[in-house]
Amino acid sequence: MKLQFSDLFRLRGQLPKSVYTLLEIGGVLLLLLIWQVIASIGTTNTQDFGANQLSVYLNTKQSAVLTKPKVLVYDRAQFNIAELKPLLSDFGANNTPVFLITAEANKRMAQSLADSVGNNVNLVIAAPQGNKSEVLQRLSDFTGSAVINDAYFANSETPEITANAFGSVDDLQLTTDNSIRLVVKQDWISSSLLPSPVEVVRSFKDLFQNDNLVANTAFSVYLNLLGYCIALLISIPLGFAIGLFPLFRALFNRSIDALRFVPLTAVTGLFIAWFGIGTAMKVQFLAFGIFVYLLPVIVQRIDEVDSVYEQTAFTLGASKWQQIKTVFIPSVISRVSDDVRVLVAISWTYIIVAELVNANSGGIGALAFKSARMSRIDKVFAILLIIVLIGFIQDKLFLLIDRLFLPHKYQSK
Structure with missing residues (x-):
């Protein structure tokens, strides 16, 4: 029996099994396409920090590019390794790179922090130069990171740094002239809320x-x-x-x-x-x-x-x-x-x-x-x-x- 277009809209009608199966597959593909389109709509914003604004003094993997790193603006005079180590270890276990900006460039403490979490963390540490408070605020505004200082702990419900304090960018690029470029894709719906189907499929490799x-x-x-x-x-x-x-x-x-x-x-x-x-x-x-x-x-x-x-x-x-x-x-x-x-x-x-x-x-x-x-x-x-x-x-x-x-x-x- 030949299928008519009107058969698709007949009240409580029955479709041939082969047609029904094809429509089921088509429905799934259509939903995936809509999902991908929604997740792909957006613009790309960048922020550049020259060597006179940010100075990198630790790069554990010598990486030129960090993909989807977590960013933390740490405005304290000295590292508190005990409060940073658990979070960095968790990020390392999930293969998530970390970009840490500190108020003071203390290379010895930075190296101690890197040694404490092992070689599995892709960690880049930099310190602001010039007008430090302005640079830290720019980084916080652009990446969404909290500024970890005394005021942060005074206003926090918990006396510790949580993963929610970290911001993120889509790419961090370290150029040959020692400048840093941060790239954020401004999606219609943030990828942190709605990742694309491609990103979801890629995450299976990490899960396995x-x-x-x-x-x-x-x-x-x-x-x-x-x-x-x-x-x-x-x-x-x-x-x-x-x-x-x-x-x-x-x-x-x-x-x-x-x-x-x-x-x-x-x-x-x-x-x-x-x-x-x-x-x-x-x-x-x-x-x-x-x-x-x-x-x-x-x-x-x-x-x-x-x-x-x-x-x-x-x-x-x-x-x-x-x-x-x-x-x-x-x-x-x-x-x-x-x-x-x-x-x-x-x-x-x-x-x-x-x-x-x-x-x-x-x-x-x-x-x-x-x-x-x-x-x-x-x-x-x-x-x-x-x-x-x-x-x-x-x-x-x-x-x-x-x-x-x-x-x-x-x-x-």
Whole structure:
């Protein structure tokens, strides 16, 4: 049958499978194109600092160009290595170069700072010349860096320098005449908020090489599946007991319904107190999150079983157990399997929350949190894409298992 243009807009119409698949692919490509266009709109601004304004006195990698370096304006007479070392080490672990501007050129302290963080940090340190306060203010205004001085700590909520104090530029160029050029691309939407698809794809290499992406993803999938198994093992028998027997329904139904209104993120502290901050806490928190939503659903599915099937089984002389086995279990499980698939998305929300506790223990949620703290939004987008892909694969696996064990649901389809 030849496809007409009007068929594309027919109310609740059906398209040939091949056409539908092509349109799906086209839709994804169109969204990527729109994303790339939005992220690419912008202008490029530069700021030049001659040798009489900025003097470079430490370049650990002897780099001529730094790509997307973090910038910090440090207006203190002496280095405080203890407050700078943790941040520089984190940036080095993420292969992020750092441009540090200091009020005073103390080469010995600068070298001590570089030695303390090792050779893995691409670090350039420079000192302002001439009108120092004017140069530092220009750098702060152009890069977005805070000026680290006594006033900064007086107005800060925390007595330490955080990653948010750093500014950034797209390129830092060190020329042969010892001048410095800073390049910032002024995007319609800042790349620190919306990286382009190309930047997101490039970040996968860094995630695989430096962030142990495979192991972190496997750990999150393990937590997810284990939490699911525990929740199912508890909620299915308990749901059948409450849904089938008036005694248990009267005792527990109201309490179970009330659990749905508990904000799960607020009980994280309770789970930390009960199970600590290790893997056990995360698994139990995830299981509880799934259990709270799944248990009332099972009771509802039992209520939806048509009484005619129960009465027919009773008329044929079936015992209570036979009625449960032949009527309720097949009907309820076939419907609950669809509800479990829907809960896949919710479970990934909870697992991200759980992994923020003791983020150093690993997991893809913890990795996203660390990347956001380091202002690597491209990595955050890449991790979100991975979570979407895992969720899609899980959904298809659940659907395959559903078709294998409950084929009667699809016989008329």
